[in-house]
Amino acid sequence: MPEPSFIFGQFVGGLTASMFLFVTAVGLSLIFGVLRVLNFAHGSLYMLGAYLAWQIMNWLGPGPEHFWLAALGSAVVVAGIGAAIERLLFRHLYGREELYQLLFTYALVLVLADVCKIVWGTQQLSVSRPLSLSGGTTIFGTLVPHYNLFIIVLGPALALALWLLLHRSPAGRIIRAAVLDREMLGALGANVGWIYTGMFALGAFLAGLGGALVTPVKTIVPGMDVEVIVEVFIIVVIGGLGSMWGTFLGAVVFGQVLAFGILLMPRFSIFSVFALMAIILIVRPWGLLGRRLTR
Amino acid sequence: MASLLEVRDLHTAYGLSQVLFGVSLEIQAGECVCLLGRNGVGKSTTIRSIMGLTRPSRGEVRWKGGSILGWPPFRVARAGIGFVPEDRRVFADLTVRENLDVARQVSRRPGEWTAEAVFELFPPLRPIAGRRAGYLSGGEQQMLTIGRTLMGNPELLLLDEPSEGLAPLVVEHLLEQVTALKRRGLTILLAEQGIAFSLQLADRVYVLEKGTVRFSGAAAELREDEALRDRLLAL
Numbered sequence: 001m002p003e004p005s006f007i008f009g010q011f012v013g014g015l016t017a018s019m020f021l022f023v024t025a026v027g028l029s030l031i032f033g034v035l036r037v038l039n040f041a042h043g044s045l046y047m048l049g050a051y052l053a054w055q056i057m058n059w060l061g062p063g064p065e066h067f068w069l070a071a072l073g074s075a076v077v078v079a080g081i082g083a084a085i086e087r088l089l090f091r092h093l094y095g096r097e098e099l100y101q102l103l104f105t106y107a108l109v110l111v112l113a114d115v116c117k118i119v120w121g122t123q124q125l126s127v128s129r130p131l132s133l134s135g136g137t138t139i140f141g142t143l144v145p146h147y148n149l150f151i152i153v154l155g156p157a158l159a160l161a162l163w164l165l166l167h168r169s170p171a172g173r174i175i176r177a178a179v180l181d182r183e184m185l186g187a188l189g190a191n192v193g194w195i196y197t198g199m200f201a202l203g204a205f206l207a208g209l210g211g212a213l214v215t216p217v218k219t220i221v222p223g224m225d226v227e228v229i230v231e232v233f234i235i236v237v238i239g240g241l242g243s244m245w246g247t248f249l250g251a252v253v254f255g256q257v258l259a260f261g262i263l264l265m266p267r268f269s270i271f272s273v274f275a276l277m278a279i280i281l282i283v284r285p286w287g288l289l290g291r292r293l294t295r
Numbered sequence: 296m297a298s299l300l301e302v303r304d305l306h307t308a309y310g311l312s313q314v315l316f317g318v319s320l321e322i323q324a325g326e327c328v329c330l331l332g333r334n335g336v337g338k339s340t341t342i343r344s345i346m347g348l349t350r351p352s353r354g355e356v357r358w359k360g361g362s363i364l365g366w367p368p369f370r371v372a373r374a375g376i377g378f379v380p381e382d383r384r385v386f387a388d389l390t391v392r393e394n395l396d397v398a399r400q401v402s403r404r405p406g407e408w409t410a411e412a413v414f415e416l417f418p419p420l421r422p423i424a425g426r427r428a429g430y431l432s433g434g435e436q437q438m439l440t441i442g443r444t445l446m447g448n449p450e451l452l453l454l455d456e457p458s459e460g461l462a463p464l465v466v467e468h469l470l471e472q473v474t475a476l477k478r479r480g481l482t483i484l485l486a487e488q489g490i491a492f493s494l495q496l497a498d499r500v501y502v503l504e505k506g507t508v509r510f511s512g513a514a515a516e517l518r519e520d521e522a523l524r525d526r527l528l529a530l
Contacts, residue, residue, distance in 0.1 A: 170396070170400055173389065173393055173396060173397045173400070174397055174400060174401060176386070176388060176389060177386045177389060177394075177397045180386045180387060180388055180389070181384055181386060183348065183368075184380065184384045184386070185386075185397075185401060186367065186368045186369050186372075187346055187348060187368045187369075187371075187372055187378045187380070188369075188372055188378075188397075188398045188401050188402055188443065188444065188447060189369050189372035189373045189398075189401045189402035189403060189404070189447055190369055190401035191367075191369045192369070
């Protein structure tokens with residue numbers, strides 16, 4: 001039996017991974033919920049967020065808290081890129097077969113990966129943590145970096161903020177109506193095209209933010225786009241596509257299964273997550289908190 | 296004076312199956328006009344074509360003298376045409392109140408209609424304002440769909456089969472409420488199969504058959520002439 005402090009350490013480690021991924025995954029889930037397009041290029045927006053954060057840090061020069069500006073600035077730029085992609089390209093995908101959507105967004109993955117290589121090269125880049133969160137605290141015998149604690153708090157705070165946006169704001173009312181019946185909403189006077197653009201920009205913002213926030217703990221390398229898209233896909237499948245709390249739950253489950261799976265099968269930790277996803281796809285294809293699609 | 300709405304020689308098809316073969320009609324401000332006809336003759340398609348929800352292959356739709364053909368539905372709505380769909384289509388997960396508010400928000404047409412005014416017209420909605428629309432009865436949903444469209448302060452109301460699938464008593468009630476709307480001066484284009492409902496309400500009637508206008512005239516004519524009625528609408 002491993003020591004309790006070790007178990008706690010695994011738990012916190014899993015939770016940190018969960019919340020990092022949640023930021024990106026919830027963007028994918030929101031976009032799917034409204035636009036009904038599974039954006040395979042969501043991981044590419046995440047990678048773009050990471051590179052842009054590094055780039056902005058580089059421009060700003062050394063400064064203890066420049067990281068925050070870089071993270072936010074990068075997320076805003078990625079949101080803008082997302083809005084442009086939606087208006088120029090995604091527009092033509094709505095209502096098409098899933099196969100076209102998948103092929104198209106996969107093409108976007110390849111293009112954006114090359115763009116990143118051309119602009120930033122293939123060497124590993126890294127960003128340092130903000131000074132204010134550079135320390136750590138020992139909890140139950142485990143040293144937890146303050147930056148990780150920040151991420152663990154950020155995840156639920158973000159979920160709550162998004163819930164309030166969707167369920168307690170006038171804009172959220174429009175978004176929920178668009179999910180339920182976009183044609184009817186249009187016939188009532190809503191320019192649904194711009195609602196879609198806004199939603200895609202919000203999802204891209206979250207992808208960019210997820211990518212930027214991960215830079216102090218992970219090096220920025222080509223290939224991080226595909227790595228993350230696999231992980232967030234698993235998360236949204238487990239939780240239920242389009243469901244915000246489902247995505248949250250999916251992220252938590254993903255992190256814990258990964259953290260404790262590694263104890264049981266040290267060499268096949270990712271296998272346990274895939275196995276979980278497969279079981280959920282068979283038993284409950286719409287995910288833990290998702291809804292069965294009626295149309 | 297130009298008609299409020301003028302539809303000329305409308306041809307509309309869904310893919311390869313053509314539904315409208317040259318429908319023309321006119322509505323003057325303040326009128327209540329009814330499109331009568333059996334299931335599948337093109338009543339809903341006419342309304343959807345006016346609204347921009349289905350694109351006609353030929354023809355013209357003029358609103359206050361200007362063409363609105365090819366406009367997206369949201370622009371048609373913001374120009375003052377309110378659409379009440381046939382299968383009610385409330386936003387099921389939103390509350391009654393949210394359904395009304397969202398319509399006011401997106402229509403961007405300020406005017407007399409508020410949630411309070413809708414509750415005055417449809418008192419049964421008031422006590423269930425906080426309930427999710429998906430849990431409402433058919434009659435309540437129909438009131439909500441009409442109320443929701445009214446929140447956009449339309450000048451013309453397109454009502455598609457409002458009495459469909461409702462109990463006779465509920466239909467009677469609905470008839471009173473739509474009559475009240477008519478008395479307020481709202482222009483109405485009604486699509487109906489039920490002649491009891493439509494002939495009581497309408498000033499003028501267009502009878503559709505196989506995608507064309509078979510008869511047009513005063514509703515009184517059809518009300519009084521039973522033989523004509525039978526000839527046109529025999530099932």
